[in-house]
Amino acid sequence: MAISAENLLQHMAVPQKPDVYQIGCFERRVTIYSQQVRALNLVFALFACKKLQSTSRVAVVGGGAAGLTATVALARCGATVTLLERLDAVIPFQSGNLTRWLHPHIYEWPEEGYRNPDSGLPLLNWSADYAANVALVLRDEFYRHVRETKAIKIQKGVRNVKPPHTGSSGRRLEWNDSGGRFRSESFDAVILAVGFGLEGSALCPVQSYWRNDDLAQFEIDAERVRRYLVSGCGDGGLVDLLRIRISDFRHGAILDELIGWHPDRAQVEEQLLLTEETARAMASRGEDPSDFLFDEYQRIRPRYIDDNIATRIRGDTSATLNGPDQFPCNLNSSILNRFLASALIGLRHDSVLGADWWRGKISHVGQDGTGCHVRLENGELRDFDRVILRHGTRAVISHWMESSDVELVRSRNALDQTRAPAWPDGFFGETIVQSRLHSRRLARQIYVSIPNGAGQRDSKIPLDIRIFSRLDELLDAIYFALHPRVPAYTYGKTWRLRNKASGVDLVHERETADDPRFGEFMPDLRTLEDVGILPGDELEVVLLMRTPPRMPGRIP
Structure with a gap:
């Protein structure tokens, strides 16, 4: 059961600072996807509980994935938003990183849905990729919303953002801009999206x-x-x-x-x-x-x-x-x-x-x-x-609260209840978006039937066609499902893929060589489309021999 809007605000409120909220600073699971979900949950709860309305002014501190998602969600709900970021770029940590792979759901394994490479979010949606590429998608989508809503003001390179104190006109926040000039503005709410820390x-x-x-x-x-x-x-x-x-x-x-x-x-x-x-x-x-x-x-x-x-x-x-x-x-x-x-x-x-x-x-x-x-x-x-x-x-957020309050927030967040989507269908207009994403996901899948042996039903595996840029990558994935029944790099000798609709077998480039070297790596750089595998196709594994052949270099 999804957490209620009231409980969301209780979990994400900064103690002793009315109308100040934090996103995932002390939660157990902190990923790009989970932080985006928390941001959307918070914005939903603020409007559902009448803490904000379409004329509200909100400050968001932090230009990471959570901050950008909260900013766009607030603007789409009608609020005017000021985004404050310490560095000179949004999504600064992940930008340019090509050694970390991000997947929205892989950490949910073995629960259902872990394989889906699409985040399926109503705003700032993305798919599994290297961190640098995900950052580019999020940045481009963010600036598209900035242009469309005309309700977002961005200030990068800010320093000395000070916790708000009660003023005559709402929550007043102070900071120095990128040029060192002192700034001070009042807001109806402040959202701290400063992440888990450094x-x-x-x-x-x-x-x-x-x-x-x-x-x-x-x-x-x-x-x-x-x-x-x-x-x-x-x-x-x-x-x-x-x-x-x-x-x-x-x-x-x-x-x-x-x-x-x-x-x-x-x-x-x-x-x-x-x-x-x-x-x-x-x-x-x-x-x-x-x-x-x-x-x-x-x-x-x-x-x-x-x-x-x-x-x-x-x-x-x-x-x-x-x-x-x-x-x-x-x-x-x-x-x-x-x-x-x-x-x-x-x-x-x-x-x-x-x-x-x-x-x-x-x-x-x-x-x-x-x-x-x-x-x-x-x-x-x-x-x-x-x-x-x-x-x-x-924890970057620790200077915004007393040490006793930090422990209070930690104990609240130990239950990790804020990372499951809590907003109702249609709140962010996601019904249309998710329907479009769902149909697109279905169109990107192929299905592979793998034999499990005498007396057992075949396993039917759905595979996302976007994962495989080359044919040999698809064959490698299927080989690991067959191992150890077939030796490595023996496609065409011990097993084949057959298109169930056409009955045509897939031929590896190794088989067209003058001297096929079974048991040794040989790439096949053709795309799936090159060899006639299209979204929605059903393929089956055909085992060609009961006893695997002796490969070069193997000890008899």
Whole structure:
């Protein structure tokens, strides 16, 4: 059940400051999509509870995704909005970042709808892509609304934004503009969209999660295995651990590549949801569920997932995950990242080490010409070549409220109730928009039937056609669903794709070569349209031989 408008305002109000609200500054799940949903929820609640009307004047502090979404929603509801941003650009953190992949729903796995790459939002909608490209979409859409509504005033490069105090004409906000000039205006409401905060640590320099890095790239100049320490068990730390240890890590594809479309997948997903429900019940009673989660993940995970991970482990790195708790699983991270990280640490494979777990709080990080020397509070010392700290952020909003009020807001937001859409159909005009998006999503899907064996029904998998820019990417995705029944790079020898409508088999470019090299990588750079695969097509996998052939280099 969606949270009520009144409860939304209670959760998002800044204590002791009437008509001042914050968006997701202390919530458990903070993603681009969830912050946009919170922004739309807040604007809906402000108008539904008559806190604002079409003639209201509102200040929005912060030009990230939440701030832009709130600004556009307010303007579309008739309000006049002033947007204040500290930097000289909107969406500043994600702009230019080509190493982080954003997906609106992937962190909802294994719940339904996680695969949908479209955010489906009524305003500032976007689809899964690299952060830089998502930022461009949001920025362009924002400025389109600015032009159309003529109700938004933008001030970038501002400094010293001061908390409002009660004045004779509403909420008065003070700041210095980009030229240093003092400004002061009254508003009917102030919305703080300043985000979760800024990363930093007294232990050593920290590179922001949103800066481009080389963690997923192979160490081309390393003469030995490069040792990494990743400290922090939130989504940021767990994602970096996965990027360091899993070759060709792509956040948008890793689920299908490692967990695949195995017959056991549905049971795994069902057990994960039950485990999550139990863990949340434990947390509500004040119990720590981290050991329960780790043990359950080891029990639930079928061996084929370990085998898939083992084939992707990088040989140029080793990694240790660090955290203060007994186990690295906590409810502040997504099920997907927790499950994969626990699989790395508990990898069941005789010859492959996934990752190590080092429990304890870091007290010192020293650096010299030989690397990084890390000491825990209990005195343990280990050496690494590189240290990645993901210890969370310093709350920017904390100077807007007393410390006791910060804890009050934290306790309210611990329930994480504000990230599910609460506005009614049609409030932002989304009925027409979502209908258009829905039909467009249907037109972008293809369906692949995969045989599950004698006596079992075939699995029918919907795939978003936009995910695959080349034919070999589609074949790779389907191969992971078939593995280990067919060897890698044997399309055309052990299996084929057949269009169910036309009955035509798809021919890989390898098969047209003079010397087909089955078992070795060969790209097929044709698009799906080039080979006649169109949105709505139904394809089926045809297995060509019962016993896989011996491939070059394989031990008999």
